[in-house]
Amino acid sequence: MGQKSFNGSDDGKVYPEKNNISEEDINQLKLNDDSHLLQWGIYFNYGNQLNNPPLSLYNAIFKVAFSQDQTLIPSSIKVFEIPSGMSVDQNALRHGIKDFYDGADKSDENYYSIIATGNNEKTKFADFLRAHLVKNATGQATGFSVNQTGQKFNPNDPSYDYSTHAYFIQLDTVLSNKSGQPTSSTGMTSDTSKNTLAGQGLSADYKNKDDQSANTPIQFSRLEEALALFKNKHYKIEKVSGANATLKTDSSIGFGNFYNNENVDQHFIIYLVHETQIEKQTATVGEEVKGYYVNGPKSQNFSGINNPDVAVPKNDETPTPNVVKEVIYSRSRVVDLVKDPQGTETNWSQWISNNQAFSAIPYNNTTIKDIIDGHYHLDKNGVIHIASSQNKLTATSNSITEISAIAPNSEFLASIASTTVNGQKTTTGNLATISIWVPYSYSASKPEPTPTPIPTPESETPTTPEQPKQPSEPNKSEPPKSNEYKQTKIHKKVNWNSSSHPYGTDMQRQKQHKDGIIPPHGTAINNIPNSTTKTRTTNNIVKSYNNISSKLPQTSQNNSNLSLIGLALAALGLLGFTITKRKHD
DSSP states (O other), rough: OOOEEEOOOOOSOSOGGGGSSHHHHHHHHHOTTTTTTEEEEEEESOOOGGEEEEOOOOOEEEEEEOOOEEEEEEEEEEEEOTTTTOOEEETTTTTOOTSSSOOOTTTSHHHHHHHSGGGOOOOHHHHHHHHHHOOTSSSSSSEEEEEEEEEESSSSTTSSOOOOOEEEEEEEEOSSTTTTOOOOOOOOOOOOOOOOOTTOOOOOOOOOSSSOOSSSSSOOHHHHHHHHHHHTTTEEEEEESSTTTTOOOOOOEEOOOOOTTTTTOOOOOOOOEEOOEEEEEEEHHHHHHHOOOOOOOOTOOOOTTTTTOOOOGGGGGGEEEEEEEEEEEEEEEEETTTTTTTTSOOOOOOEESSSSSOEEEEEEESHHHHHHEEEEEEEETSEEEEEEEETOOEEEEEEETTTEEEOHHHHHHHHEEEEEEETTEEOOOOEEEEEEEEEEEESSSSOOOOOOOOOOGGGGGOOOOOOOOOOOOOOSOOOOOOOOEOOOOOOOOOOOSSSSSTTSSHHHHHHHHTTTTSSHHHOOOOOOOGGGGOBBSSSBBBHOOOOOOOOOOOOOTHHHHHHHHHHHHHHHHHHHOOEEOOOOO
């Protein structure tokens, strides 16, 4: 605190404080040359600069109130951000604004002259404090009060992160007493709702006038009370620094003994961190696939048998299939109990399963059989029943091709989950089950499986008789060469004793011989009855057995051989076979 002059001095050595005050405040508070002003400085969030890097400030709750003989001048509020490295020294002692800067480049200037320049002034922070003024019954400002519980500190300026920096807050008050001098009751009180230790920290003094200080343990009378306030806000001690300081397993702190030197202060720093808790949720979902009897002697014909949303009663279930599967889903999160003590702002991780899923079950006569109990077959036109122990569970079926369950959504899994906090179970969940029944219909005759064809061995496969080749078209430009013949292959034997022979059996032929119908054995064949003659004519082929007889070679057995050949040729002609003669080169 320091006293200020409203108009300054004529020689200019005293700064006119009215330059920091708006005309509105001057008029409303009736400020003039006789007004006595006090200037105050507030160090904000300096202790956080001991962290490397500084932590974000959460749950900022602070109040500043002035004694009744003062009135806060709102327009005089200024806020300056402390540049990095200028808030505390290497011994964790705060730099005062009147201390000379220890940097080599500006050793003749104090910290205030460096801080209160350039972009260090944060006007939006000052506006934020003016928006949170506390006023008395007459409407005059007596201080300000800020409460940002459950969030990171930000003075309504989302474009900048204010939570990690230290600030120097400067403001003026005007005295109301006639003397113009502060009294013993004049002052300022700050209240951080016990979120921090007292502004200057706790102190412990050795006041005895002897030399036994080195044998006397250091004790802070209010330390346990102060630390209890932090523990209630879910802070915990991480470490403690300072000569001979120790953090014990029960979180109590030992500071050693006093130095035997009254000119040396002993400094200790207690480092507090946010308490966290690890939460995990697990949810179990089951799937069971069974069958049911649609009709026949085993069917119970239950109510709702044609409604796919109705569960099948146990007494109508088939013994197979009986597929039972469980999938366990889990998720977790780490809750910062300082930032989010109720756990309402911390997001959970995504649900993951235990490397399993409800995969589709195909109807391919494996897991789900086509035929059961001898007379029941999978009914591809029947009703598939789907039900669940929780109405938010669903499943799908694609006719009788495959059937599978659909994984439940996040909200539903949370509603049935078990929860553990730091390894200790706090809630017990419920098992949810999807039940699916496929239809089996009765057939009076036992369904027979489709026979598998047996392949015929290759050696036993009958061959198709080869058809006679058609005679090729001879070359018309060349004359035929005589005495060159080629017979076609005969694929069918003639049984001469058969009744199918053109002249009947042997006895029938003997009678026909007597009657002159067929020539006697050994007689040359010159003419064949028209009814049995089969003559095919083309440009170059004439089937005439007369010509054949005249072109056979002459031997001593001419007549006999010709007769035999004639009979054979006659028989072949009647059976549809031909002998052709071809042209050759």
